[in-house]
Amino acid sequence: xxxxxxxxxxxxxxxxxxxxxxxxxxxxxxxxxxxxxxxxxxxxxxxxxxxxxxxxxxxxxxxxxxxxxxxxxxxxxxxxxxxxxxxxxxxxxxxxxx
Amino acid sequence: xxxxxxxxxxxxxxxxxxxxxxxxxxxxxxxxxxxxxxxxxxxxxxxxxxxxxxxxxxxxxxxxxxxxxxxxxxxxxxxxxxxxxxxxxxxxxxxxxxxxxxxxxxxxxxxxxxxxxxxxxxxxxxxxxxxxxxxxxxxxxxxxxxxxxxxxxxxxxxxxxxxxxxxxxxxxxxxxxxxxxxxxxxxxxxxxxxxxxxxxxxxxxxxxxxxxxxxxxxxxxxxxxxxxxxxxxxxxxxxxxxxxxxxxxxxxxxxxxxxxxxxxxxxxxxxxxxxxxxxxxxxxxxxxxxxxxxxxxxxxxxxxxxxxxxxxxxxxxxxxxxxxxxxxxxxxxxxxxxxxxxxxxxxxxxxxxxxxxxxxxxxxxxxxxxxxxxxxxxxxxxxxxxxxxxxxxxxxxxxxxxxxxxxxxxxxxxxxxxxxxxxxxxxxxxxxxxxxxxxxxxxxxxxxxxxxxxxxxxxxxxxxxx
Numbered sequence: 099x100x101x102x103x104x105x106x107x108x109x110x111x112x113x114x115x116x117x118x119x120x121x122x123x124x125x126x127x128x129x130x131x132x133x134x135x136x137x138x139x140x141x142x143x144x145x146x147x148x149x150x151x152x153x154x155x156x157x158x159x160x161x162x163x164x165x166x167x168x169x170x171x172x173x174x175x176x177x178x179x180x181x182x183x184x185x186x187x188x189x190x191x192x193x194x195x196x
Numbered sequence: 197x198x199x200x201x202x203x204x205x206x207x208x209x210x211x212x213x214x215x216x217x218x219x220x221x222x223x224x225x226x227x228x229x230x231x232x233x234x235x236x237x238x239x240x241x242x243x244x245x246x247x248x249x250x251x252x253x254x255x256x257x258x259x260x261x262x263x264x265x266x267x268x269x270x271x272x273x274x275x276x277x278x279x280x281x282x283x284x285x286x287x288x289x290x291x292x293x294x295x296x297x298x299x300x301x302x303x304x305x306x307x308x309x310x311x312x313x314x315x316x317x318x319x320x321x322x323x324x325x326x327x328x329x330x331x332x333x334x335x336x337x338x339x340x341x342x343x344x345x346x347x348x349x350x351x352x353x354x355x356x357x358x359x360x361x362x363x364x365x366x367x368x369x370x371x372x373x374x375x376x377x378x379x380x381x382x383x384x385x386x387x388x389x390x391x392x393x394x395x396x397x398x399x400x401x402x403x404x405x406x407x408x409x410x411x412x413x414x415x416x417x418x419x420x421x422x423x424x425x426x427x428x429x430x431x432x433x434x435x436x437x438x439x440x441x442x443x444x445x446x447x448x449x450x451x452x453x454x455x456x457x458x459x460x461x462x463x464x465x466x467x468x469x470x471x472x473x474x475x476x477x478x479x480x481x482x483x484x485x486x487x488x489x490x491x492x493x494x495x496x497x498x499x500x501x502x503x504x505x506x507x508x509x510x511x512x513x514x515x516x517x518x519x520x521x522x523x524x525x526x527x528x529x530x531x532x533x534x535x536x537x538x539x540x541x542x543x544x545x546x547x548x549x550x551x552x553x554x555x556x557x558x559x560x561x562x563x564x565x566x567x568x569x570x571x572x573x574x575x576x577x578x579x580x581x582x583x584x585x586x587x588x589x590x591x592x593x594x595x596x597x598x599x600x601x602x603x604x605x606x607x608x609x610x611x612x613x614x615x616x617x618x619x620x621x622x623x624x625x626x627x628x629x630x631x632x633x634x635x636x637x638x639x640x641x642x643x644x645x646x647x648x649x650x651x652x653x654x655x656x657x658x659x660x661x662x
Contacts, residue, residue, distance in 0.1 A: 104314045111425075114434040122218060122441060127544065134410070137443070144423060146241055148293055149246065166260070168264065169263040169267075170289040172263070173267045173271060179235050185279075190554070191556055191558055
């Protein structure tokens with residue numbers, strides 16, 4: 099990673115953090131639990147790095163660690179999206195309940 | 197345009213999906229669309245990655261997909277009362293993935309070209325954050341599941357020891373950036389981070405869990421973002437920082453709702469039974485009432501504000517509370533639920549429990565709305581909440597909870613508190629609400645007492661109608 103690359107990554111990091119702060123500030127407190135389970139599923143994006151490490155099979159150690167990382171990320175992807183959806187189905191308005 | 201460029205394009209689309217997913221999550225009518233969009237983003241990210249030329253072998257990835265799915269599905273089917281510990285556990289998995297990838301990258305690349313100082317710096321950050329979040333989240337899971345004691349455990353010099361361990365890990369990181377080749381130093385750094393994670397949670401009490409879970413959420417995201425710096429992957433940086441900022445906002449909201457700072461939450465060991473509680477020995481008097489009397493008052497009210505807290509979740513009383521809501525609504529009583537931001541063990545915990553019990557979300561109001569309604573309310577019914585209703589937070593500068601925004605239950609005409617006994621709550625602070633003239637204590641287990649209230653309301657309500 100050259101200094102140029104580092105700087106461009108920092109730009110992305112800072113801008114994405116601002117987008118995150120602005121978007122998430124608008125989330126209703128009603129939905130803070132689903133918010134946390136959704137962002138948890140999104141942060142399972144670590145799966146991208148895990149797949150590369152597991153799939154290039156450069157050494158036994160890296161393949162074992164990569165495979166474990168893919169499994170851990172997959173738990174969060176499957177579990178995170180599914181439970182968020184389950185929670186949101188429970189939120190009903192007055193008329194729908196009766 | 198080669199395959200690499202197409203994959204980058206897919207990654208851009210994936211990043212757009214994640215931002216839209218969070219945007220649509222902001223309100224209930226669009227929230228489900230948000231989740232679907234998030235799934236699309238993840239499918240794009242995984243699909244694009246599988247097509248990368250350096251991914252040459254698929255058998256272990258396939259095995260890991262199966263394992264992850266087999267564990268992930270039951271984790272999504274847990275009951276809503278278990279959501280705080282489930283969330284903490286999933287933070288542990290997310291952080292573990294980042295830490296393991298960092299470790300693998302280190303052993304593959306350290307000492308070779310491609311491991312320059314910037315990359316090594318990002319890698320140490322990824323590994324330290326990943327491992328400490330992993331053990332801290334496991335500890336939080338244990339405390340929330342009540343495998344570990346919920347009371348904070350403190351000892352002399354605790355903060356010095358903890359900060360010393362973190363400082364040592366950071367110092368090793370600096371050495372590694374200059375001399376990346378020392379494998380044993382790397383392992384020592386990982387061990388220190390793992391240890392720090394455990395010790396960080398030891399002094400945390402149950403009432404501080406909402407803040408700590410949010411903070412761990414943020415750390416898990418930041419370690420994924422650091423991984424993006426190491427692997428030169430912009431999608432990882434974007435998704436990781438979205439998660440990082442979400443956790444940060446939630447922790448700030450939680451801290452504000454308790455009028456405390458991060459440092460105070462992490463190092464203050466709130467919730468020990470402190471000596472300050474022992475007040476002047478005078479016996480204060482309170483009034484109690486039976487379910488029958490309480491039901492009569494509720495039926496004569498035109499508006500009731502229910503204040504649920506962790507006690508309601510612990511007693512699994514939410515379904516009985518729904519029955520009470522139905523019975524009172526049928527008798528023309530307007531029932532609303534006032535939700536304090538830190539009620540329960542994670543942000544939004546009460547909302548999810550009440551929604552699960554089929555209480556419409558338009559009956560749930562936040563702190564500000566509740567406080568504007570309470571002066572006109574006939575009854576405030578407190579179920580399993582304590583510190584968030586204590587009027588001492590408004591005026592008693594000596595109280596540990598002074599300055600914390602509270603739900604002004606004492607402004608309602610009558611206050612009813614369902615409670616097991618007169619023991620103080622998590623903060624170890626006596627609640628002066630219980631000794632007001634307008635307050636009636638309803639002693640019993642939340643679930644069974646609300647059940648009795650339902651029966652009484654149904655019986656007496658019938659007479660009213662007749």
